[in-house]
Amino acid sequence: MFSFCTDPSVLAAPAWFACYLTTGKLMLFYASFGTVLLLLAITAPVALAFGFAGAAAARSRVTPLSWLGKIYIAMVRGVPDIVFFLFFVIALDQGLEYLRHKVKCPEWDEPIRQGSDFIVCAAAKLPLSTSPQAWHEVYGFSLAVLTFSIVFGAFAANVLFGAMRAVPRAQLETAEAYGMTHRQTFWRILVPQMWVYALPGLSNLWMVLIKATPLLFLLGVEDIVYWARELGGAKTARFTDYPHADWRVWYFLALLIFYLAFTRVSEIVLDRIMARLTHGQATAAGEAQRKAAA
Amino acid sequence: MKTLILSTAVLALSAGLAMAQTVRMGTEGAYPPYNFINDAGEIDGFERELGDELCARAELTCEWVTNEWDSIIPNLVSGNYDTIIAGMSINDERDEVIDFTQDYIPPATSSYVALSEDADLSGVIAAQTSTLQSQYISESDATLLEYATADEIIVALKNGEADAVFFDTDYLMPIVEESGGELMFLGETVTLGRGTGMGIRESDGELKDKFDAAITSMKDDGTLNTMLIKWFGEGTDTY
Amino acid sequence: MSCWDTVHAYAFRSIGMGERLLPRSDFTICEQIVLIGSGMIWNVYFGICALVLGFALATGLAVAKNSSNFFLRKAATWFIFVFRGSPLFIQFFFAYFLFLSLKGFSPVFDPFTSAALGALIVLFFNTAAYAGEIFYGALQSVPKGDIEAADAYGLAGLARFRRIVWPTMLRLAWPAYTNEAIFLFHATTLVFFSGFPAWRQQGDALYYANYFADKTFNPFIPYPILAGYFIALTLVIVGLFGLVNKRLNRHLPADRRARVRYRPNLMR
Numbered sequence: 001m002f003s004f005c006t007d008p009s010v011l012a013a014p015a016w017f018a019c020y021l022t023t024g025k026l027m028l029f030y031a032s033f034g035t036v037l038l039l040l041a042i043t044a045p046v047a048l049a050f051g052f053a054g055a056a057a058a059r060s061r062v063t064p065l066s067w068l069g070k071i072y073i074a075m076v077r078g079v080p081d082i083v084f085f086l087f088f089v090i091a092l093d094q095g096l097e098y099l100r101h102k103v104k105c106p107e108w109d110e111p112i113r114q115g116s117d118f119i120v121c122a123a124a125k126l127p128l129s130t131s132p133q134a135w136h137e138v139y140g141f142s143l144a145v146l147t148f149s150i151v152f153g154a155f156a157a158n159v160l161f162g163a164m165r166a167v168p169r170a171q172l173e174t175a176e177a178y179g180m181t182h183r184q185t186f187w188r189i190l191v192p193q194m195w196v197y198a199l200p201g202l203s204n205l206w207m208v209l210i211k212a213t214p215l216l217f218l219l220g221v222e223d224i225v226y227w228a229r230e231l232g233g234a235k236t237a238r239f240t241d242y243p244h245a246d247w248r249v250w251y252f253l254a255l256l257i258f259y260l261a262f263t264r265v266s267e268i269v270l271d272r273i274m275a276r277l278t279h280g281q282a283t284a285a286g287e288a289q290r291k292a293a294a
Numbered sequence: 295m296k297t298l299i300l301s302t303a304v305l306a307l308s309a310g311l312a313m314a315q316t317v318r319m320g321t322e323g324a325y326p327p328y329n330f331i332n333d334a335g336e337i338d339g340f341e342r343e344l345g346d347e348l349c350a351r352a353e354l355t356c357e358w359v360t361n362e363w364d365s366i367i368p369n370l371v372s373g374n375y376d377t378i379i380a381g382m383s384i385n386d387e388r389d390e391v392i393d394f395t396q397d398y399i400p401p402a403t404s405s406y407v408a409l410s411e412d413a414d415l416s417g418v419i420a421a422q423t424s425t426l427q428s429q430y431i432s433e434s435d436a437t438l439l440e441y442a443t444a445d446e447i448i449v450a451l452k453n454g455e456a457d458a459v460f461f462d463t464d465y466l467m468p469i470v471e472e473s474g475g476e477l478m479f480l481g482e483t484v485t486l487g488r489g490t491g492m493g494i495r496e497s498d499g500e501l502k503d504k505f506d507a508a509i510t511s512m513k514d515d516g517t518l519n520t521m522l523i524k525w526f527g528e529g530t531d532t533y
Numbered sequence: 534m535s536c537w538d539t540v541h542a543y544a545f546r547s548i549g550m551g552e553r554l555l556p557r558s559d560f561t562i563c564e565q566i567v568l569i570g571s572g573m574i575w576n577v578y579f580g581i582c583a584l585v586l587g588f589a590l591a592t593g594l595a596v597a598k599n600s601s602n603f604f605l606r607k608a609a610t611w612f613i614f615v616f617r618g619s620p621l622f623i624q625f626f627f628a629y630f631l632f633l634s635l636k637g638f639s640p641v642f643d644p645f646t647s648a649a650l651g652a653l654i655v656l657f658f659n660t661a662a663y664a665g666e667i668f669y670g671a672l673q674s675v676p677k678g679d680i681e682a683a684d685a686y687g688l689a690g691l692a693r694f695r696r697i698v699w700p701t702m703l704r705l706a707w708p709a710y711t712n713e714a715i716f717l718f719h720a721t722t723l724v725f726f727s728g729f730p731a732w733r734q735q736g737d738a739l740y741y742a743n744y745f746a747d748k749t750f751n752p753f754i755p756y757p758i759l760a761g762y763f764i765a766l767t768l769v770i771v772g773l774f775g776l777v778n779k780r781l782n783r784h785l786p787a788d789r790r791a792r793v794r795y796r797p798n799l800m801r
Contacts, residue, residue, distance in 0.1 A: 024335035078764035080719035082726065082739070087752035090365070094372050116391045116750060117497045118372045125373065130316055133357055136374075207617075214622040220361065220369075225622070230324060230331060233445035236468045239326045240333055243472075246449055252626050256619050263618035364743070367750045387558070391750045420730070424747040432734055433554060440731045450730065453633045455646060 008241045020242045029227040033258070036213050036223055039145060043209065046149040048202075051156025058161050061182075073161065076154035085218045088147045093126070100124040144219040152209055159201030164190055166197040196277050203270040210262055214255075228255055316355050317501065318375035319345050323360040325444070327464065327525045328381035328490075331360075340525035341379045344398060347517070351508040364424065367392060370493060376501060377494050381462075383426055383487030393496045395505045397489025398518065400531040404430070406481045407466050408458040409451065415481050420447040420456035426486040427460050451477070464526050536563040547571040547735050555734055555744065562754065565745050569758050572738035573766070575648075579721040579737075582653055584714055587660035592699070594665030599672050609665070616662030621655070621720055625728030628655045648729035656724075660717045664710060671706035672698070704781040711774040715767055738762060 004011070005019035020026065057069030076084075098112065101124035108121050122128070127135040167190055175185040216223035232248030278289055321329045323337055332338035337358045349356035359375050370378050370392060383402060384394045404427050406415055419436040421428035422444050431438045439456050441447050447459045448469060459466075463483060470477045494502045512518040519532040542552035544567055556564045597609035616624070632645040645651045675698055683697040703710075722739040725731050731740055738759050745755040 023333045025331055025333055028335045077715070078767040079760040080722045080739075080763055082719075082722055083742075083756050083760050083763070086743075086746070087756045090368055090372055090752060093374070097373070114497050116371050117495050119495075119497055120373070129318060129376070133359065136318075136359065211620040214620045217362065220365070222360070229443065229445075233324075233443070234448065234469075236326075236472045238468045238472070239330055239338075242333060246445065248445070249627075249630050252623055256623055256627070259620060259623065260615065260618045264614075364747065365752075368746075368752060371750065387748060423731070424744070438733055440734070442727065446730075449633070453636065455633065455636075455730075 009237075016242075023242065025231065028222070029224070029231055032222060032224045032227050035141070035221065036216065039141070039148065039213065039216065039221070040209060042145050043148045043152065044206065046145065047152040047156050047209075050149050050153025051158075051160050054153060054157025055160035055164060056186075058157065059164060069157065069161075073154050073157050076151055077158070081151050081212060082215055082218070084151050085147065085215055088150070089143050089219050092143055092146060094118055097124055097126050100126060140220050144216060144221045147219055148209070148212070152205065152212075155205050155208070156202065159198050159205060160194065162201065163194040163198035167193045199270075199274055199277055203266075203274070206266060206270070207263060210259065210266065224255055224258070228252055316357050317349065317377060319349075319356050319358050320361050320366060320370060320375035320378050321345075321358065321380040322363050322366065324363075325381050325465065327468070329379075340521065341381065343525075344512075344518075344521060345379050347512065347521075348505055348508040351511055352504040354504065367493065371495060373495075376498065377492050377505070379492045381490055382493055384489055384491045385426065385487050388493070391496075392493045393498070393502055394491035394493055395502055396509055397491045398509050398512075399490035399522065400533065401485050401487060401489045403463045403483040403485050404460060405463045405466055405479050405483045406458045406460050407451065407470055407477050408480045409454075409477065411478070411480070413457045413480055415458055417457035418455070420450045420459045421461060422447060425461075427462070430484065430486060431460055464530070467527065536561075536567075539563050539567050543567045544571055545574070547574050547737070547741070549733060549735055553733075557748075560745060560749050565741075565755050565758055568741045568745075569738050569755060570762060572736055572741040573762050575724070575735075575737035576718060576721040577766070578649075579653060579656055579724060580714075580718040583656035583660050583721075584717060586657045587664055587717075590657070590661035591664035591668050594661060595668035595672050595702070596694075598665065598669045612658075613662045613666050613669075616659050617666060621659055621723055622727050624655050624659060625652065625723060628652075629728045646729075647732070648724050652724040652729045656717065656721065659720070660713065663713050663716075664706075667706045667709045667713060668702055670709075671702045674705055675701045700781070707774070707778050707781055711771065711778070714770055714774060718766055718770065719763065 002019060002022070004015060005022075008016055008019050011019065054069050054072050057065050058073060060066045060069065097118075097120045101108065101112065101120035104123045105121035110119065112119060127139050171189055171193060172185055175189040180188065213223065214225045217226040228251035229248065232246065232251035234246045235243050237243040275289070321337060321341060323329055323331050325339075327340050329337060329339040329341045337360065342358070345356060345358070361369050361375070363380070366378055366380060366382075367388065369375065378392070381399075382388070384397060388394070406413075406419070408415075416435045417437065418439050419431045419434075420439045420441060421431050423440040423442055428438060428440055439450065441450060444461060444465060447456070447461065450456045451459045458480060466479070470479060492505055494505070509518070512521075513533050522530055522532050539561070540563075543556075543564065545551050546555070546568060548571075555568070594609045594613060597605045598613065600606055600609075628651060629646065632642060632651050635642040636646060645654070679697055679701055680693070683693045688697060722737060725736045725740045726743075734744075736744075742755040742759040746752045749755075
C-alpha cells in the first residue's frame with residue numbers, strides 16, 4: 001500500500017502496523033464485514049416474505065395448506081439451526097441443479113447419481129463451469145441467503161402467526177358485518193393491524209439473525225469469522241512478510257465489539273420504530289404514551 | 295433420431311469443450327506450505343505453483359477456489375469444483391468416494407512435537423479433528439485431544455493442555471524451527487497414507503488421465519523435485 | 534455385528550464406556566443412530582445443568598436490574614447486555630482462551646479447560662443473561678394490585694418477594710422461558726463445534742454426526758438423524774414445561790391462563 005512497505009521486518013511498530021493493516025489480505029477481512037451486512041440486508045426482507053407466506057398458509061382454511069404451514073414452523077422449532085446449515089446448502093444446490101437438468105437436458109440418459117457422484121449435464125450446472133469466479137461467489141452467497149431465509153422465515157412465520165391471532169376478533173367481525181369477503185378482511189383489516197403486535201417478536205428475530213451470522217462460514221461464505229481465524233493464527237516468517245504470534249484473541253475482540261455495537265444500534269433504532277408504531281394504538285403501550293404526553 | 299444423436303454428440307462435445315476451458319481447482323488455503331493465503335490475499339504455496347504448472351502442461355485453464363476442509367469432498371462430488379488439490383493424503387476411505395491421480399508428494403510423514411525431551415508420548419496428544427493423524431492416535435494407547443484447526447493444537451501444546459502434538463511433519467517443521475528452541479521434534483516419525491494426490495470425481499476419468507500425464511512429465515524432467523525442495527526444504531523426500 | 538451388539542458397544546461411548554474404537558468402515562444406519570444418540574447424553578447434561586444453575590442466577594439478575602441500587606443495576610444490565618449482545622460462538626472462544634491463561638497461574642483452574650466444566654460455565658452465564666432479561670420484563674409487569682394486597686396483609690421484604698412477587702413473575706415469564714430452554718438445548722451443539730476440544734473422541738451428538746458425515750462423505754444421513762433426536766428432545770421439554778405452566782396458572786380461571794406459545798425471542 002505505502003511506499004515504505006517493501007521490507008516490513010525493519011520497520012518500527014507504527015509503520016509496521018500501517019503496512020500490515022493495509023495488506024490485500026486485511027482488505028478482504030474488512031470487505032467481509034460488508035458481506036455480513038449485505039447478507040443481513042437481503043435476508044431480512046426475504047425471510048419476512050417467507051414468514052408471511054408461512055403464516056398465511058398456516059391460517060389457511062384449506063387443510064393441506066395449513067398443515068404445510070404448521071409443519072414448516074414446527075420443523076425449525078425442533079432442530080438447531082447449525083444442523084440445517086451443515087447440510088442444507090449442498091441439498092439446495094443439488095436440488096436446483098436437478099431441476100435445471102430436467103428442463104435443459106431431457107434427452108440425457110446417464111444416471112444422475114453415479115456412486116457418490118452427482119452429475120448433471122454441463123448446461124444445467126449452476127453457475128456454468130465456464131462462468132467467471134465472481135459468479136460462483138454470487139451464487140454461493142445467494143444460496144447462503146436462501147438458507148438463512150428459509151430458517152429464519154420459519155421463525156418469522158411463527159411471530160406473524162401469533163400477531164395475526166392477536167388482532168382483536170371484533171375487528172374481523174366488524175369487517176364481516178360490512179360484507180367483506182374472507183380475502184378482503186385478511187388484506188384490508190388483518191394485515192395492516194398485525195404489525196404492531198408482530199414488531200416485538202420481529203425485533204427479537206433481527207437480534208437473533210445478527211447473532212447467527214458467525215455460522216455463515218459453514219455455508220461456504222468467507223465471512224468475518226473465517227478471516228478472523230485465518231488472519232489471527234500464528235504466522236511464521238517463511239510464508240508472510242508480517243510474522244506474528246497467535247493473535248486470534250485480538251481479532252475476535254474486534255468481532256465482539258462489532259457485534260455489541262451492532263446490537264446496541266439495532267436496539268435504539270427498533271425502540272424508535274416501536275414508539276412510532278404504538279403512537280395512537282389502542283394497546284397498553286399506546287395508552288402509556290398518551291398519558292406521558294398529557 | 296438423427297437429431298437426437300446429433301444433440302448428444304454436441305452435448306458431449308460441449309461438455310468436453312467446457313472442460314478444456316476451465317478447470318476449477320479446490321483447495322483449503324490454510325495449510326502452509328501446501329496452500330495458504332498470502333499477504334496479498336491470493337492463494338499461494340507449493341500446490342498453487344504445482345497446480346498452475348500442471349494446468350499449463352495439460353493445456354487447461356485453471357481457476358482457484360477455496361473451501362472448508364470439512365466439506366471439501368462433498369462439494370467435489372456435487373460438482374462445485376473439479377479437483378481437490380489440498381495436501382490430501384490418498385487413503386482407502388477417500389478412494390472409495392473419489393478418484394486420486396498418482397501422488398505428487400511422496401508419502402508424508404507425521405511427527406510428534408513437544409515442549410521438552412521427556413514428554414510422555416503415550417499421554418495426552420493433540421491432533422486436528424478428522425485427519426489421518428487423529429485417527430492414528432485414537433488407535434494408539436495415547437489419549438487423543440481433538441481441535442478443529444491446526445493452529446489450536448499448537449496453542450494447546452504451548453499452554454500445557456497436551457503433552458505433545460501429532461501432525462504433518464512438513465507443517466510442523468517451520469513452526470519448530472522458528473520457535474527458538476521452545477518446541478522440539480520427539481520420537482519416531484510415522485508414515486501415514488499413500489502419498490498426496492489430486493482428488494477427482496470418479497466419473498471424470500478423462501480429467502484424471504490428463505493430470506496423471508502431466509504429473510508423470512514433471513516427475514520425468516525433475517521439475518517436481520526442484521519444486522518439492524523449494525517449498526519443503528533440502529531434507530524432504532523426492533522422486 | 535447385530536444392531537443389539539452395536540447398542541451394547543456404543544450406547545455410552547460418549548462418556549467413555551464400551552468399545553474404545555469408533556466404527557471405521559461399513560457404517561450401518563444402526564451405528565449412526567446409536568452413536569449420535571450416545572452423544573445426546575452431553576447435550577442433555579449441558580442443557581439441564583445450565584438451566585438449573587442459570588435459573589437461580591437469572592432471578593438474581595432480574596432483581597438486581599430492577600433494584601434501586603445504582604451499581605447493582607448497572608452491573609446486572611451490563612452482564613445481560615454482553616451475553617445477549619454477542620454470539621455464543623465468540624463467547625466460547627473467549628472462555629476457552631481465558632481458562633487456558635488462568636491455568637498458567639494456578640492448577641486450581643485445570644478442570645476449567647475441559648468442556649464438562651468450562652463450556653458449562655459459558656452456557657450457564659449465557660442462559661442466565663437471557664432468562665434474566667425475561668424475568669426482568671415479567672417483574673416489571675407484576676400487577677400493582679398484587680403488591681398492594683401483599684402490603685395490606687403485612688408481608689414485606691423477602692417474604693413478600695418469595696410468596697407474592699416471585700410466583701407471579703414466573704407465571705408471566707414462563708411461556709418465554711420455555712422457548713429459552715429449547716434454544717439452550719439447541720445451543721449445546723456448539724460446545725465441541727467451536728472452542729472446546731473433544732477428549733478420546735467423546736463428544737456430543739453433533740460431534741458424532743460430523744464424524745459420520747466426514748467418514749461417509751454423505752451428510753444426508755447423520756444430520757437428519759441428529760435433527761430427529763432434537764425434535765424428540767424439544768417435544769419432551771415442551772411437555773415438561775407445559776406441566777409446570779399448568780401448575781403456575783392453576784389458581785386462574787381457564788380463559789385467563791397463559792398458553793405456552795412459541796415466540797422465538799431468544800437464541801444465540
